[in-house]
Amino acid sequence: MQHIIDRFISYAVIDTESDANSPTTPSTEKQWVLANLLVQELKNIGLTEVTLDENGYVMGTLPSNVAHEVPTIGFVSHYDTSPDFTGKDVKPQIVHNYDGGDIMLNAEHNIVLSPSYFQDLLLYKGQTLITTNGLTLLGADDKAGLTEIVTAMEYLVQHPEIKHGKIRVGFTPDEEIGRGADIFDVEKFGAQWAYTMDGSQIGELEYENFNAAGAKIIFKGKSVHPGYAKGKMINSMLIANEFINELPKNEIPQETIDYEGFFHVTGLTGSIEETKLELIIRDHDANLFQKRKEKVLDIVAKINAKFAAQFGEDICIAEVKDQYYNMREKVEPMMFIVDVAEQAMRDLGIEPIIKPIRGGTDGSRLSYMGLPCPNIFAGGHNFHGKYEYVPVESMQKAVDVIVRIAELTATTDFSKK
Structure with a gap:
């Protein structure tokens, strides 16, 4: 899991806070730093057709390794962080073998992450948590999603025995200010459907939103x-x-x-x-x-x-x-894409938590642009603030889900769907 920790932290320490008052895309110059890093990483792990357009949208391709026809699917996440709380000088802290007690984020300011207030912490007793230092957000929304997609693609490249169709990945700016899908080129992306890796708790699977x-x-x-x-x-x-x-x-x-x-x-x-x-x-x-x-x-x-x-x-x-708008209207006619994700989770021993999103994702916009796009857990909690944290095991499970979805897509007969 150290590979995941290192990759996530390399993304988290880059300030990518977006700005709703800026007319540009990306809305802040600093987002380009991570966009360019992602381009280099996708090339390094062996993806093809890696592009970064003038608006900061990153795309790449994992070519199919099967002879038969398979739907092209995609995985999407955003690399900006919310302007609700500062993303400058993020200093992640690692808590190994979490004991279920209070976590001191910052002794100087007496900032404590406590299960007495954030009860979800108790779900991760014994696991490895990445937290803030109490002075910034962490950026797991959605740098956990970035980490999971890149790591899953890397794993599939390194394990050609796992059969899959063509997979497209897409990373967007400015999702946190509601503009992440504004100039996303759905035709260029070329997927028949996609999944945003932008949910919270392990098991979350969402196809309806506000x-x-x-x-x-x-x-x-x-x-x-x-x-x-x-x-x-x-x-x-x-x-x-x-x-x-x-x-x-x-x-x-x-x-x-x-x-x-x-x-x-x-x-x-x-x-x-x-x-x-x-x-x-x-x-x-x-x-x-x-x-x-x-x-x-x-x-x-x-x-x-x-x-x-x-x-x-x-x-x-x-x-x-x-x-x-609520993506349910666009996803329901293709509910088999939700079924695939649900089956992938069950195959991995993860109980799916299917519930409405009390918010929105790039997927909600993309669904109305012709790319049906349910949302899958990325693992983080307490987004947009100093109490944000992400269990490393949840990120690993999200990687496994992506890989399993790829496998299922290559072995499912969608002609009957």
Whole structure:
């Protein structure tokens, strides 16, 4: 497993944080460092048709080693990390033979990773964990996925006795800011279906996700000396607060689970004259998703009506944009691709955990671009923060799943599917 540890850490220490405010692709120059490293690694392990385009998309091919016709499949992961928490100066720590107790991430700041709060830790007693040092995220989302795909391809190259069809791999920038699939060339990729290695706990297998939208709302105000403000001042920050209070109180991330949707305020900055609010909207059900978007616009209309006489124009301006949709609609007609992944896990003694993603992956976007793309566990936990960790054994199991999927794809008669 040391090979996996070394490869993962070599990726993790490279800062690839993406930036939603940047118009470029990749959104940050530093992402190119890992993109170029991945290109070199794919070439080194023996893949062909290795490319890096002008937008940072890496692709490569493991040629088929069977004479009969086999569907071309793909494996995809992203190399950027979330801007929610710093990815600069990542210093991974290795915990061998985890004893089930507290893990001191940073003694100076008393930052502790504890199973009393993160109970999933107890699933990995006796295993090797890679954690943060308490000051950054780790980047297992999705550098664990990168590690697993590269390692699996390397293993297949080194073991030609394992039969497989043509396999394409793809690594994307900017997934964490919702743009990972924006310029992904599905035709060039050339796979009939693919799997994103971007899930969490070992066993996760997901083919449905949130429908997602983002809202940016501007609240206008009028600044007047507070001593003479009666009937004149309009404080845009208080109007933004009024808007937030109109949202359903319990339909927020920390109060919802499974298929339950939510509204989530992600940013709020302002002054008396102008306040900007950022909001994300999520729901698995398409009809409920539409109603959530309408709810936002209804609140905006209500506020505008309330202040129409005093302000003289719309005081609240909203822009609501869809981000991605539930991939289930595109995957269900090809459920055999989920069945293959499920069989691969069972063959390896892994109990599949089939559940909806409370989020999205590149796969959700790619599924609507003509590349059905379920999501498979990559092994990490507590993404986007200082408590992130990944069990090495889970990464090894993910490698094994990729290899087994390749085998099954070469031996399954898909003409009857």
